[in-house]
Amino acid sequence: MTAPESVAVSAEEASQSARLYKLTNKNAMEVVVTNYGAIITSILTPDRDGKxxxxxxxxxxxxxxxxxxxxPYLGALVGRVGNRIAKGVFxxxxxxxxxxxxxxENHLHGxxxxxxxxxxxxxxADTQSIRMSYLSKHLEEGYPxxxxxxxxxxxxxxxxxIVDYVATTDQATPVNLTQHTYFNLAGEGTGNVLDHEVMLNADRFTPIDERLIPTGELxxxxxxxxxFTSPKTIGRDINADDEQLKRANGFDHNWVLNKGVDATELTLAAVVYEPTTGRLLTVSTxxxxxQFYTGNFLSGKLIGKTGKAYAHRGGFCLETQHFPDSPNQPSFPSTVLKPGDTYQSQTVFAFSAR
Incomplete structure (x- = not known):
């Protein structure tokens, strides 16, 4: 079966139909979301001085x-299947x-x-929550x-x-939704993120081949x-003489969280600290x-919302997910959703400062 042609939203249609929705809380924190792509456009949060x-x-x-x-999928909700599927076939x-x-030669991010x-x-939608829906039709981008x-x-x-995903289907299909926000805890457009300190709650990762597809090994x-089982800066090892780093031009790999691969409880995934502002991001899922991605393909050409260029490695992503290429990897946790079942996934991005 060949994927039918899909039509993206035009700029004219977006200007008429896309809206921005602002979520706020009692601490002056603010998150702005648009119904175009269910994209998170900004996250305003205090530093250690309350700024x-x-x-x-x-x-x-x-x-x-x-x-x-x-x-580069800034802030996007990614689906029907996030990450790569080898040669776009399953x-x-x-x-x-x-x-x-x-x-x-691969399929990426839907x-x-x-x-x-x-x-x-x-x-x-209200001041602290927004719920959005989308119907992905049969064979859209090739998915049943x-x-x-x-x-x-x-x-x-x-x-x-808190990001909550729910999905149902009328035919068996792979589903792997994720959120693709690029974070810079020093402030968007403030140089690179190499001095951010990262802890990942994972003793294993899925190495990739030359096509950036997992080999199947954990x-x-x-x-x-x-x-990253103990906190260290992103920059400490990112340029190490390592074949995996060279293939991805930095960190762009899936870490296997320390939990049963079929377990569904909320589990700590990552903690990131930015020392100049004291901002702390804790991710549970x-x-x-x-997928820990360090903005390796940001080139400095992309200009953001405040007129600042987004530098090479100017943001990092923590894309909570099932493993890449799961439809072709029977040893990985299954991403197949069947009729009568409900896909449910939750990720929590908790912000604080120290």
């Missing part, structure tokens, strides 16, 4: 996301499905017109089944941003640049993995 700053890379409005020369129920190819490039329907997806963003008075991080 509010925007820690999310992004644009001012939907039109800027559409017209930007580079489109088999399910005895049938082979061909997906859109948009990353070398294809040419993934969930980040469509208009979502706002089901409800009509998939109904709902995402809810909730900003709590404890300075946590490799121990011990005695390697991929060991029900997902079995997290």
């Amino acid at each position: 509010i700053g925007d820690v999310a890379l992004g644009h001012r409005n939907a039109v800027e996301y559409i017209e930007a020369e580079e489109k 088999s399910l129920g005895g049938k082979e499905y061909s997906l859109a190819i948009n990353n070398g 294809g040419e017109v993934g969930f980040d490039k469509v208009l979502w329907k706002v089901e409800s 089944g009509n998939l109904n997806v709902t995402v809810t963003y909730t900003l709590t008075d404890e300075n946590s941003l 490799r121990a991080v011990a005695d390697s640049p991929f060991d 029900t997902e079995p993995g997290v």
